[in-house]
Amino acid sequence: MLFNIKKSFFCSRTPCFFTTFAAVKIESIMAKYLILLAASALFFGCSGASSPSQESNAQVAENAIFDFSADSAYQYVVRQMEFGPRVPGTDAQRACADWMSNELKRHGAAVKRCESTVTAYDGTRLPCINIVGSYNPSAERRILLMAHWDSRHVADNDPDPSKRKQPVPAANDGASGVAVLLEIARQLGQKQPSVGIDIFLTDAEDYGAPDDWEGDRNEKFWALGTQEWCNAPHVEGYKADFGILLDMVGAADATFYREYYSDRYASDVVNLVWRTAAKLGYDKLFIDRSGAGITDDHTFVNRMRNIPTIDIIDTRMTGGGTFYPHWHTTDDTLDKISRETLGKVGNVLMNVIY
Ligand code: 1BN
Ligand code: ZN
Numbered sequence: 001m002l003f004n005i006k007k008s009f010f011c012s013r014t015p016c017f018f019t020t021f022a023a024v025k026i027e028s029i030m031a032k033y034l035i036l037l038a039a040s041a042l043f044f045g046c047s048g049a050s051s052p053s054q055e056s057n058a059q060v061a062e063n064a065i066f067d068f069s070a071d072s073a074y075q076y077v078v079r080q081m082e083f084g085p086r087v088p089g090t091d092a093q094r095a096c097a098d099w100m101s102n103e104l105k106r107h108g109a110a111v112k113r114c115e116s117t118v119t120a121y122d123g124t125r126l127p128c129i130n131i132v133g134s135y136n137p138s139a140e141r142r143i144l145l146m147a148h149w150d151s152r153h154v155a156d157n158d159p160d161p162s163k164r165k166q167p168v169p170a171a172n173d174g175a176s177g178v179a180v181l182l183e184i185a186r187q188l189g190q191k192q193p194s195v196g197i198d199i200f201l202t203d204a205e206d207y208g209a210p211d212d213w214e215g216d217r218n219e220k221f222w223a224l225g226t227q228e229w230c231n232a233p234h235v236e237g238y239k240a241d242f243g244i245l246l247d248m249v250g251a252a253d254a255t256f257y258r259e260y261y262s263d264r265y266a267s268d269v270v271n272l273v274w275r276t277a278a279k280l281g282y283d284k285l286f287i288d289r290s291g292a293g294i295t296d297d298h299t300f301v302n303r304m305r306n307i308p309t310i311d312i313i314d315t316r317m318t319g320g321g322t323f324y325p326h327w328h329t330t331d332d333t334l335d336k337i338s339r340e341t342l343g344k345v346g347n348v349l350m351n352v353i354y
Helices: 002-010 016-023 029-041 057-063 070-082 091-106 171-190 224-231 260-279 297-305 339-353
Strands: 110-119 125-135 142-148 196-202 242-247 256-258 286-290 309-313
Touching: 070 171, 070 339, 091 110, 091 125, 091 171, 110 224, 125 171, 125 224, 142 171, 142 224, 142 297, 142 339, 171 196, 171 242, 171 339, 196 224, 224 297, 242 260, 242 297, 242 339, 256 260, 260 286, 260 297, 260 309, 260 339, 297 309
Parallel strands: 142 196, 142 242, 242 309, 256 286
Antiparallel strands: 110 125, 125 196
């Protein structure tokens, strides 16, 4: 069983990254989380540990003790899409922000809504609404879970040039990650974790300079909401043990490779997540190979707040493009979203949290 696998790893050595966790009682839920963390660098190396050949992935999946609902996550995508593109400065932005805040509150989170104004690549001043829902706000050991909720203002990658000024519907590039996190919030509301969890829904991630922009194309114009938060987090001096960002986690044919900056800043966390996925039988989705380096919300959290944070993001090794094929097009619509993919990503995260 997953728990026994984790426990047997715990009996051996503890990697230094997680050493401070070792004193916690073994039978607590916290201990399960810690055991999994401790196992991250040694997953197949400890005496007495089951290996995938001793215990099938199907058995492990059966023994998962969580109830992440792929249907519910899918409905959370549907609901976001009903607002229309959630572009900063639109009515859809405000309405969706209200709904997400209420949804987190309804599921027992302490919610902080941080509103500010940010400056885009072209000088446009944009209203930015970051939302953080916290569980166990006083717990010292914390995991930061992130997803951007805004829709890109222009579909600059659309195959049809006449559509490139339209906003992106953002079913996958936005709504999918939020949907998984809201479903996790629903689960956390039913079963309080021992660790602290902060669900950070970031705004204005996707307002970077369009392809045809001839001015400054600096990466600092991406992840504007996250940079605001890094400069003034929802809690002064905020710290988490690690962070996980979800971006484009809903496509039927998704593939998640080990994103370059994630490995550079937080390889222990990448190991933990990819090995958890493998134990659940999801090794075709979470592919244990190096992928592209992507400037995303996690890049700034790593650099500006020193929180080791990874990006679970759909990148492709076939078909010519780096990303999900409908990335930044008007075809990033609900029909591209798969309950199965949402469910697998949610299950992995639940097994990391509990
Ligand atoms: C991810 C999804 N990103 C945007 N939408 C980050 C990104 C920024 C990817 C710049 C490529 C270039
Ligand atoms: Zn995007």
